Amino acid sequence: MAGAAPLVALARRAADSDIFYSFRRSPMTVAAAAMTLVFIVGAVFAPWLAPHDPFESVTVELLDAFTPPVWDARGDPRFLIGTDDQGRDVLSVIMYGSRISLMVGFAAVIFSMVLGVSLGVVSGYAGGFTDAVIMRLADVKLTLPGILVALMVDGIARAAMPRELHDALAIYVVIFAIGISGWPQYARVTRGATMVEKNKEYVAAARVIGLHPVTIMFRHVLPNVMGPVLVLATLGLALAIIAEATLSFLGVGVPATTPSLGTLIRIGNSFLFSGEWWITLFPSLALVLLALSVNLLGDWLRDALNPKLR
Amino acid sequence: MAEAGQPIVEVVGLARYFDVSKPWLARVLQGQPRLTLKAVDGIDFAIRRGETFSLVGESGCGKSTVARLIVGLHRPTRGHIRFDGVDLTALGTRAAQAPFRRRMQMIFQDPFASLNPRWRVRDIVAEPLRAFALVATGETVAGRVAELLTQVGLSANDGEKYPHEFSGGQRQRISIARALSGNPEFLVCDEPTSALDVSVQAQILNLMKDLQRRLGLTYLFISHNLAVIDHVSDRVGVMYLGRLCEVADAQSLFRRPRHPYTRLLLDTIPDLAMTGRARGPVAGEVPSPIAPPPGCAFHPRCPHAGERCRLEAPALLEHDGALIACHGVEEGRL
Numbered sequence: 001m002a003g004a005a006p007l008v009a010l011a012r013r014a015a016d017s018d019i020f021y022s023f024r025r026s027p028m029t030v031a032a033a034a035m036t037l038v039f040i041v042g043a044v045f046a047p048w049l050a051p052h053d054p055f056e057s058v059t060v061e062l063l064d065a066f067t068p069p070v071w072d073a074r075g076d077p078r079f080l081i082g083t084d085d086q087g088r089d090v091l092s093v094i095m096y097g098s099r100i101s102l103m104v105g106f107a108a109v110i111f112s113m114v115l116g117v118s119l120g121v122v123s124g125y126a127g128g129f130t131d132a133v134i135m136r137l138a139d140v141k142l143t144l145p146g147i148l149v150a151l152m153v154d155g156i157a158r159a160a161m162p163r164e165l166h167d168a169l170a171i172y173v174v175i176f177a178i179g180i181s182g183w184p185q186y187a188r189v190t191r192g193a194t195m196v197e198k199n200k201e202y203v204a205a206a207r208v209i210g211l212h213p214v215t216i217m218f219r220h221v222l223p224n225v226m227g228p229v230l231v232l233a234t235l236g237l238a239l240a241i242i243a244e245a246t247l248s249f250l251g252v253g254v255p256a257t258t259p260s261l262g263t264l265i266r267i268g269n270s271f272l273f274s275g276e277w278w279i280t281l282f283p284s285l286a287l288v289l290l291a292l293s294v295n296l297l298g299d300w301l302r303d304a305l306n307p308k309l310r
Numbered sequence: 311m312a313e314a315g316q317p318i319v320e321v322v323g324l325a326r327y328f329d330v331s332k333p334w335l336a337r338v339l340q341g342q343p344r345l346t347l348k349a350v351d352g353i354d355f356a357i358r359r360g361e362t363f364s365l366v367g368e369s370g371c372g373k374s375t376v377a378r379l380i381v382g383l384h385r386p387t388r389g390h391i392r393f394d395g396v397d398l399t400a401l402g403t404r405a406a407q408a409p410f411r412r413r414m415q416m417i418f419q420d421p422f423a424s425l426n427p428r429w430r431v432r433d434i435v436a437e438p439l440r441a442f443a444l445v446a447t448g449e450t451v452a453g454r455v456a457e458l459l460t461q462v463g464l465s466a467n468d469g470e471k472y473p474h475e476f477s478g479g480q481r482q483r484i485s486i487a488r489a490l491s492g493n494p495e496f497l498v499c500d501e502p503t504s505a506l507d508v509s510v511q512a513q514i515l516n517l518m519k520d521l522q523r524r525l526g527l528t529y530l531f532i533s534h535n536l537a538v539i540d541h542v543s544d545r546v547g548v549m550y551l552g553r554l555c556e557v558a559d560a561q562s563l564f565r566r567p568r569h570p571y572t573r574l575l576l577d578t579i580p581d582l583a584m585t586g587r588a589r590g591p592v593a594g595e596v597p598s599p600i601a602p603p604p605g606c607a608f609h610p611r612c613p614h615a616g617e618r619c620r621l622e623a624p625a626l627l628e629h630d631g632a633l634i635a636c637h638g639v640e641e642g643r644l
Contacts, residue, residue: 200423201419202424202425202427204424205485206437207382208382208415224427
């Protein structure tokens with residue numbers, strides 16, 4: 001097939017690349033990537049893969065509530081790791097919950113990355129007064145803990161919107177709240193890299209032909225500063241997932257009707273001392289594994305892209 | 311188009327100062343004044359169509375700043391730059407300057423920094439074509455890029471590669487192809503060979519001379535390497551601390567240098583015929599351009615300096631067809 005030839009060549013180049021070599025050489029990274037992949041596949045294809053549909057009221061029986069995992073004597077083979085207080089299969093709920101967690105995580109990271117990178121490139125390229133204003137804004141933002149800002153945003157959104165509207169928009173409010181607290185890191189990293197790149201002669205060459213500064217920033221400088229930003233984004237994904245879980249655990253995140261990992265942990269938490277430990281333990285384990293895998297991937301990416309550590 | 315011999319670029323009283331003071335707060339707290347670096351401090355010259363005009367001088371004498379001023383990378387503090395009779399400094403907006411920007415291009419010193427590492431060579435070379443909207447369709451862009459690459463001695467297929475796949479000399483060829491893609495008349499070459507091996511330097515210089523003949527280009531050539539200057543130049547301007555001290559045609563400058571600084575520079579060229587003979591060591595260092603010496607800037611290092619040199623800056627005056635800024639030459643002492 002003629003159309004596949006470039007794809008094959010691309011795959012071969014990727015397989016020969018230094019990055020892939022360093023990937024294969026690190027078993028920890030391969031394991032982390034595999035685990036992340038399991039989570040993503042499980043989350044994306046949850047409607048097809050999950051053993052039960054936790055949102056289908058026809059199949060959810062309150063009689064099944066608090067069924068322990070199968071290895072317990074009271075366990076039920078239909079529910080591998082037990083059921084929660086409403087009789088929903090915990091495994092299925094985790095798969096559906098990871099959907100929300102991953103979605104919010106990715107969206108929040110993309111939001112803070114777009115905002116931070118744009119401000120950072122402008123700041124580094126323009127310099128002077130613009131730079132000072134943007135960087136002092138970032139400093140102010142950095143003095144406020146991320147969770148606090150997220151709580152504030154959520155509080156304002158709750159006060160400003162009628163209840164039904166807030167529930168419908170809750171997930172976007174969470175994305176905004178987490179995203180807005182993450183941008184200064186991206187802005188700083190991008191600004192530093194931009195200040196290095198803008199003095200290189202290829203930028204001068206672009207200025208000589210009279211290109212608009214915005215064109216130069218986004219077509220010339222941006223591709224050359226994305227390396228460290230991608231590392232930051234990978235590490236930031238784990239942080240965003242944890243932040244979402246924290247908000248949901250505190251009850252200010254996504255509404256209980258669309259449970260995320262954090263909501264599940266919160267619900268299970270109330271039954272922890274009455275002996276129904278599996279309701280909170282398994283979502284917590286899932287959260288830890290997911291955050292750890294993504295973090296390990298980010299660490300590896302940071303080392304693999306750092307020429308000094310090769 | 312004006313006829314050959316007419317000036318294509320004229321520089322009148324050009325100056326560029328840089329503010330090198332510490333940040334405002336540090337300055338106020340430590341009670342320090344503003345500091346100004348006079349990189350270029352009032353220079354005049356004209357470049358005739360079809361010739362190679364070179365600027366030579368030690369590091370930090372302002373020759374690269376002149377190059378960057380002419381192509382518009384810096385705004386002049388004072389003075390005028392005329393291109394084909396039009397004062398570029400009077401044209402404020404990018405749109406007004408665009409027709410002139412197309413006609414002048416720059417070749418940079420470091421071929422490892424002057425090509426965007428994330429772009430394919432064909433896009434790098436085609437960028438001026440696209441920026442100036444010189445060609446309409448993708449087909450003609452590809453054709454023009456292939457033509458340009460062959461013109462500088464590369465293969466048309468090299469357009470698919472990235473800059474890191476090339477050696478320094480090849481990269482400089484790519485830079486030249488890019489500079490030529492907008493059909494410029496005037497090229498500013500800022501030390502185009504100083505980052506290259508000696509054998510490659512000659513190839514690049516010969517390529518540039520060849521292109522100049524074929525395309526009728528005018529060059530402003532910046533270098534600190536006198537051998538390179540001798541090889542390419544028609545006329546040479548010698549710069550010292552932001553000022554011109556001698557402008558003469560290359561032959562007479564190298565055969566009969568007039569200004570004491572030019573003589574000092576020429577004395578430093580290693581020469582096979584001089585092997586074993588004692589050569590006069592270069593006395594002193596270039597003074598700081600932040601606090602240049604009063605009078606003639608060269609007087610602290612000049613063996614012929616008199617009282618007048620310490621007080622009064624010499625003007626660039628004509629002596630036997632050359633322009634020289636020296637009281638000694640003016641008074642007939644040298």
